[in-house]
Amino acid sequence: MLNLFPAMTPVNLKSLSEQLNLSIATVSRALRDSHEVSEATKVRVRALASALHYEPNAYASSLRRNISKTIGVVIPKVANHFFALAINGIEEAARQSGYHVLIYLTHDDYEREMSIVQHLKGGRVDGLLMSVASGTQDFAHLRSLKDANIPIVFFDRVCAEIETAKVTTNDYESGYQATEHLIQAGCRTIAHLLISNNLSIGQFRHQGYLDALTANDQAPDPDLVMSGVMDNEQNVALIRELLLRRPDIDGIFASVERLAISAYRVCHELQRRIPEDVKIIGFSNLEAAALLDPPLSTITQPAYDIGREAAKILLRAVEKKKAVLSTQSVVLESTLFARQSTGS
Amino acid sequence: MLNLFPAMTPVNLKSLSEQLNLSIATVSRALRDSHEVSEATKVRVRALASALHYEPNAYASSLRRNISKTIGVVIPKVANHFFALAINGIEEAARQSGYHVLIYLTHDDYEREMSIVQHLKGGRVDGLLMSVASGTQDFAHLRSLKDANIPIVFFDRVCAEIETAKVTTNDYESGYQATEHLIQAGCRTIAHLLISNNLSIGQFRHQGYLDALTANDQAPDPDLVMSGVMDNEQNVALIRELLLRRPDIDGIFASVERLAISAYRVCHELQRRIPEDVKIIGFSNLEAAALLDPPLSTITQPAYDIGREAAKILLRAVEKKKAVLSTQSVVLESTLFARQSTGS
DNA sequence: CTGTTAGCGCCTTCAG
């Protein structure tokens, strides 16, 4: 007789097996579609299981098999189009392989990143995807993941010191191209706005900027390089100051979306016409960039693909139970959108 | 003698207890800071535990205590500023209470939503936060959560049929205000763009639109109401068609960010001047809206607070082990930003 | 093909 009130007696292998006069093991095997169980019993078992809406207890299974079917994603923030899109790609890849996704935000805080990683060593995840916090200087907590047998894949903001797989974009080339784009458009004094830290991506982009300048016989000027801070209003103030101090600036290359937007705003405010007086190009995944008038030229990273690629690499390692990944680097290409005023 | 190679022998209560010549129970109690264990042993235990970087196995604990310290978040998409900000608030609240956050994207697909919810009944989460998919018409899968003893809190896109806590914004009022804003600005023919479905929020906003019209002696015209679809390019085509069919439209109220942006784009394309020919106001959490020239007026939802509030309510219920929440409705207020061209 | 047994790592009575 069926028990249709699972809230009363729990629905688990035990209760199922009792009602079916089978052993727990057989029921378990039947549900996992093992070949060593007769088709007839499989049918019986499945029928009851679905009638009672049986759902296996994920944690019991995880404990037993030492596999959680879960990956962790540790990123600075999600209120940022790039990471939002990346998560999308990650979730997609994870779902396709039957994995769950735990999300953690560091808010670019080292302490927080450390405590998250420490927690995760408890076996809650089979693997980790990570974009390091800008405040992170010490990487011991990341190294220790190796001991805990948890593979990690870095994306976008990678950590060069750790030997593992990394997914990035062609940051150096993008920095170079962006700068050259401004030079071609006639800019003679180009500022570079980046985030103040040791992030690999910032360094690569900056090197691209420097090399593009020298290649075009423009002497790099440290005074034109601005390191942003966490607080956005402060950044606006810094940019305003820079533009007032150097009225000769006629081109701005922003390595971060927020700085590009802020620069745009400050130009408006200071009545510097875009693009007549100042041309701006910035890293951005903001769709609305194309709608600005004049539109903002952007370097757009394939965020979704980055997330997806990273997740796929991680999952492949997880399935093979390889704690340490080969130091493989996947580089995807960003796209430069040179947008012109529609002249309406 | 210390074993500093946890990769060799596993670090768990058993191994710790052996090295300390204590029982597993005592070690467990010491680590949970139980009052029934001497301070001296606590110190000894903690010392070894931290030396070996002991991290409790979350799944064993979950299995035993039937508590996962994890909540699930099921949303349509994350590549949308509103949801990104909401996740931020959710993660914050969860973290403060020591909870983990699993994320699932439905892509507005009913089947997917159902399968996710079904999975989650396996005890993987202690509670659920949800914004229902636009394709969802049947709510049996949500009801069944009650049987599984999993509390659920809806936010933004709520499901009226389920009796549980809900966190929303004042959608009716916002729709009313937005429409009145356009009327005050002199619009005589106001279109309403919304998403094609049974979403509660769409209905409320639409009712506000209708009531504002009648209150101002404008007869609602069904021809001016457009239901969007999933594909954005199709939406652009639909909007274009609408504006061509009804050249008398001089005001647009968009209930979704994407539609507002698309409307903006189509107006540009059709050379309808904003705001001289057509005024636009739309729901949006896009910062860049203020940068558009002319800027886009928006109704902005307190996304972060919505996520945070919803998570707090859920966590309170989870801690009390209440599967069914009181049908409590928290309504937060959106802000209308009436932006004017800077006239530069 | 099916059943029995023995844990995964942890927590929680119940006894000392």
Added chain:
DNA sequence: CTGAAGGCGCTAACAG
């Protein structure tokens, strides 16, 4: 204050 024992739900080895 500490220890011994049982079991959360599931799976995997070993018997039949």
